[in-house]
Amino acid sequence: MGVTVLQQFPVPENKTGTYVIEMLSKRILALGATQQGQFLVDCESYLSHPQMGTTKTVHILHNSEQPASVFSILESGNKNIHVIADGLFDLFMIKLSQHYTSKKQTKIESKGPRFELGDFCIKLGSVTMNQSFKGILIEVEYRPCVTANAVWGLLREFLQGLLGSSTVIQPPQHLKNRMSEIYTPIDTVHQYLELFSAYRKTTALRVQ
Amino acid sequence: MNPSINVEQLNSALTSLRTLRSSVSQVFEALSNGLRADHGEDGKEKFLLELQELLNNVNINLRDLEQTTNGLPIPTGSFNLGNTTYLSQETTQDRQALYTQLVNSYKWTDKVHEYSSFAHSILSQNSLRRSYANSGSTKRRGKLQSNHNVPPGQVDNVINTIDRSYTDMKITISRPYASNAVVQISLGHVLKAVVAFKGLLMEWVMVKGYGETLDLWNESRHNVFRKVTENAHAAMLHFYSPTLPELAVRSFMTWLHSYVNLFSEACKRCGCHLHHTSLLPPAWRDFRTLEPFHDECKQ
Structure with missing residues (x-):
């Protein structure tokens, strides 16, 4: 497991998401990458029943890179508590449906092609919520290295080469505090949750 | 120096090289076969004697090779094609192919000359010495062998x-x-x-x-x-x-x-x-x- 950076890619006006994905795929293939299947990251959120006191949110995420695991993140105040369990956790959530109700309409996912280029793994995901297109997320993983601060300069150089030098690349909020720690799959999931939450908020703004 | 190389001398040098190689391979063959039935009872000593003889042969052949190569003139620069260049103007059809072959072998010898001069300059610096065989006095050697x-x-x-x-x-x-x-x-x-x-x-x-x-x-x-x-x-x-x-x-x-x-x-x-x-x-x-x-x- 290497260090992963998740980056939003702005979709230009008058352009569709598929067009941008195709353009980026061509760019990556031109660098000499090979396509290695598809990937999918999805996120479903559950709200605790009001009878249980203050409402808490549990996010359940799946990542096709770790197909046997279910990631759950409980929002409680300023702290996020995560649990990594195996596939049965999904059934457990159904059992808990009396206490936690699913917000079906906010089920959000990012899927698309997955590329391998040398030691890099690149995923171009188009984000959809309820079948409506929200944006594009680019995930770049550098697999040989396990600590973010060591590899950050290298990743930034790679991303700038891929997305154009004008893009400003900042370490994701979640990684900022954990730059010198060993990177684990839950860190990728945290990054997805951060950006998924941001996408959900933008829709809310548009509806208003 | 006579630019044309004495072919006979060259031939004898190549032959002595071949005999040296075959005598070396004989040593390895004898070593890999080890003790044989025809060595008889005190096979160990006979085997050692046989090996010594073979090694002596190698030594003799090596000396022969050194002598013959010392006699060879050292090519100073690249070879001159001489009259053979006129082969390109050959009109007879079945001889036209000769010229390309000539050029190819010329290129080859030129490369060999170039590589061997590089190899010579590198080897003469002796930076690749990895064996004890030529590293100083016997006193030191006794200590060295213990590194393994x-x-x-x-x-x-x-x-x-x-x-x-x-x-x-x-x-x-x-x-x-x-x-x-x-x-x-x-x-x-x-x-x-x-x-x-x-x-x-x-x-x-x-x-x-x-x-x-x-x-x-x-x-x-x-x-x-x-x-x-x-x-x-x-x-x-x-x-x-x-x-x-x-x-x-x-x-x-x-x-x-x-x-x-x-x-x-x-x-x-x-x-x-x-x-x-x-x-x-x-x-x-x-x-x-x-x-x-x-x-x-x-x-």
Whole structure:
């Protein structure tokens, strides 16, 4: 497991998401990458029943890179508590449906092609919520290295080469505090949750 | 000097070279066959005598070869094609093909001349001396031979001293194969390496990523560590010195320790982290300055 950076890619006006994905795929293939299947990251959120006191949110995420695991993140105040369990956790959530109700309409996912280029793994995901297109997320993983601060300069150089030098690349909020720690799959999931939450908020703004 | 080479002399030199090669292969054949039934009862002595005779043959043949080659004139520069250039103007159809063959063999001899002159200049510096055969006095040689066969305690001492001098490099010694040490090195959160020792001499290095399982024979799944392994082999040979094995180990470890910034430091020449074609970080460290370079940038 290497260090992963998740980056939003702005979709230009008058352009569709598929067009941008195709353009980026061509760019990556031109660098000499090979396509290695598809990937999918999805996120479903559950709200605790009001009878249980203050409402808490549990996010359940799946990542096709770790197909046997279910990631759950409980929002409680300023702290996020995560649990990594195996596939049965999904059934457990159904059992808990009396206490936690699913917000079906906010089920959000990012899927698309997955590329391998040398030691890099690149995923171009188009984000959809309820079948409506929200944006594009680019995930770049550098697999040989396990600590973010060591590899950050290298990743930034790679991303700038891929997305154009004008893009400003900042370490994701979640990684900022954990730059010198060993990177684990839950860190990728945290990054997805951060950006998924941001996408959900933008829709809310548009509806208003 | 007579520009035309005496063909007969050349022929006899080539023949003596051939006899030398066949006598050497006879030695190896006899050695690999070992004791045979026809050696009889005290086969050991007979076998040794036979081997000695064969080695004597090799010596004689070698002397012959040296004599004949000494007689050969040294080609000063590239050969002149001479009258043969007119072959290009040949009109007879079945002889036209000769010219291309001539040019090809000319190119070939030219290359041989070039390579051998390079090889000569490199070998004359004697930087590739790896055997004890010609390293100084007999007094010293007696001491040297023990480098393959150092007591385990002494090896442990040397390695533990190196271990103590680095805080971010952890070295552990194990001996899975009899008395020879296999050393595992973990360098920060960057890489792991395993080095096989024979006495105090390093024999094999394998570098892998932080999360990978270490073993002596399987390569890392990451390109960058495969490259580092390749460079570590080069470094192992570069630092190799049978006379001062401790220094060799210490220099190698210092060199390996410089990989602590493998991912964070940019190449000193092009200033980039990734090389634009290989997409690898600077996986080469200069032997003297320990500065990082891409493989493609190091020249």
